[in-house]
Amino acid sequence: MVLKDHHTIEDIHTKVIHEFSKTLEMFGLSPSDARLFVTLYINRDPMTLDEMSDALGKSKTSMSTGVRSLVDQGLVERVWKKGVRKDLYQANENLYKNFMSSYIKKWHSATNEQEQSLRSIEVQLKDRCQEISKEKQMEVADSLYHRIEDMIGFHDLISGAFNEMNPEKNK
Amino acid sequence: MVLKDHHTIEDIHTKVIHEFSKTLEMFGLSPSDARLFVTLYINRDPMTLDEMSDALGKSKTSMSTGVRSLVDQGLVERVWKKGVRKDLYQANENLYKNFMSSYIKKWHSATNEQEQSLRSIEVQLKDRCQEISKEKQMEVADSLYHRIEDMIGFHDLISGAFNEMNPEKNK
DNA sequence: AAATACGTACAGTTTAAACTGTACGAAGTT
């Protein structure tokens, strides 16, 4: 009976990992990165690459690249423990703050960047317009110009929307 | 010279498509769906599958599946024009309302669903707990229980954040 | 009714991502 119970708790572990990973994938994590994070998060105590490898049944190499990706995203920290030679990694505690703020940051930098690109393309278009003679071409260029304007406006609205979504207030 | 100008406008078209697609990919569109949408959006006039196929250099089958995906997401509409036999598709005009509201809807339904799943797993865990005797197993189960609680709280916060992000106010 | 045009289902192919195992350099141990 004890063995059966044990198996079921393992089962529940797996279910939780599977389910919560889906949410994290919506933040842009790859499925494997998401599972790795949830594993670390559930485990509480810092884990070594070998432990992660065991827990997920994937190679140590995968764990190495995966955990680096998570560290780069600021979701996991490398921690030290005296006497332990192996690298130890631990999931950051505050889920909401970590995921939301990195997510919002991602949107901000992306929309800003793309908005700048569109502005620069717009300038190129204006330059070309001066050399256009045909009526029909002018119409096409004009229509495109307005579309670019719309896109820039779109980026502004997105940027504004994410500005209002400040995760600090739920810190 | 006229030909060169023409080429450059084509070039600018391509650049715009490439750049704006990146933004739409952040809303969860696949790269190909994003390019297809931008093509339709820039073109203003409704397009046939063959026209899209020409514009993007992809097969008609790809256009067919791609445009269906866009229609399903409410981003593109099938329109009618008397005398035209082919199916015509047109990008919906209001970018912000369309993308934001479908995006927020996606987050809401996903977080709700996953929260429910976690609650049901939580119940399963409680059931199992009553059959646990060993001290050590109880600790593991208890820790997991608290983690699930944290995850549920996380989903609530996300849900709340997206609630405040109402696209209608910029309609 | 025969012929043509259209959209999509389906199977097969191409392309990209995830993953693995070997190998090697750096750090630690004996």
Place this chain on the structure above:
DNA sequence: AACTTCGTACAGTTTAAACTGTACGTATTT
């Protein structure tokens, strides 16, 4: 200094997604 242990670079493999071409059902035209 020889021997382990550890993490990661790299090349090769597996797996999944995107895409294509053929084939077929439906609708339209002659």
